[in-house]
Amino acid sequence: MTEAERIRRLYDDRAATYDRSLGMADRFLLGPFREAFGAALQGETIEVGVGSGLNIPFYAPDVTRVVGVDLSGEMLRLARERASCLRLPYAFVQADAESLPFPDASFDTVAISLALCTIPNPRRALLELGRICRADGRVVMLEHVRSTSRPLAALQHLLSPLNERAIGCHLDRDTFALVRSLGFSFDETQSRLFGSVRFAVANPPVGEHATLA
Numbered sequence: 001m002t003e004a005e006r007i008r009r010l011y012d013d014r015a016a017t018y019d020r021s022l023g024m025a026d027r028f029l030l031g032p033f034r035e036a037f038g039a040a041l042q043g044e045t046i047e048v049g050v051g052s053g054l055n056i057p058f059y060a061p062d063v064t065r066v067v068g069v070d071l072s073g074e075m076l077r078l079a080r081e082r083a084s085c086l087r088l089p090y091a092f093v094q095a096d097a098e099s100l101p102f103p104d105a106s107f108d109t110v111a112i113s114l115a116l117c118t119i120p121n122p123r124r125a126l127l128e129l130g131r132i133c134r135a136d137g138r139v140v141m142l143e144h145v146r147s148t149s150r151p152l153a154a155l156q157h158l159l160s161p162l163n164e165r166a167i168g169c170h171l172d173r174d175t176f177a178l179v180r181s182l183g184f185s186f187d188e189t190q191s192r193l194f195g196s197v198r199f200a201v202a203n204p205p206v207g208e209h210a211t212l213a
């Protein structure tokens with residue numbers, strides 16, 4: 001079984017309890033970030049790793065069309081139900097973030113939340129996000145990452161293997177260092193909990209970075 005297949009099965013099995021499993025953390029810790037995430041979306045938008053669609057209620061009125069992508073058909077089923085309140089065209093596609101079935105420069109906004117921690121090869125996924133984003137578009141990211149506090153980062157490192165086995169989620173990825181190294185530049189960043197939860201609005205890579213394999 002490939003790692004993507006393992007993740008897909010994990011999230012198909014977890015879908016029914018996913019929202020509840022986030023508990024109070026989603027409301028109090030992530031809630032304000034989900035609001036900022038939704039407010040940053042505009043124009044033709046794609047949300048990659050859309051999951052059960054917890055960001056959907058926060059989508060800004062500036063969004064003109066939205067596509068949600070996920071590996072898990074069960075998570076997509078929940079997102080589709082949530083999207084029924086949207087007054088804009090939407091579609092859901094079961095696909096791998098590492099190989100997205102969209103032409104270059106297809107979207108004004110490419111968004112991702114709490115998925116770069118789980119996607120097996122985040123570098124490949126980020127290159128795909130940059131590829132499908134228009135040059136004057138934006139990439140909106142909300143992720144939990146390795147903390148800037150050494151003791152917390154050490155704890156994340158210790159617990160990460162257990163979490164990876166259980167739900168495919170890495171606790172200690174330095175995702176934003178990777179994002180920067182691939183040529184994305186940031187317009188706005190915010191963080192909480194000693195830098196372990198971060199929100200960013202970025203510009204896609206340009207020039208040689210945009211074509212890195």
Ligand SMILES: C[S@@+](CC[C@H](N)C(=O)[O-])C[C@H]1O[C@@H](n2cnc3c(N)ncnc32)[C@H](O)[C@@H]1O
Pocket residue numbers: 004007008011048049050051052053054055069070071072075095096097098112113114115118119120
């Ligand atoms: C922790 S959930 C986050 C869901 C949602 N974005 C949120 O903020 O609640 C991670 C999601 O990423 C999806 N995922 C993981 N790897 C993926 C991949 N390679 N391609 C597409 N989706 C993926 C999982 O199926 C799951 O729905």
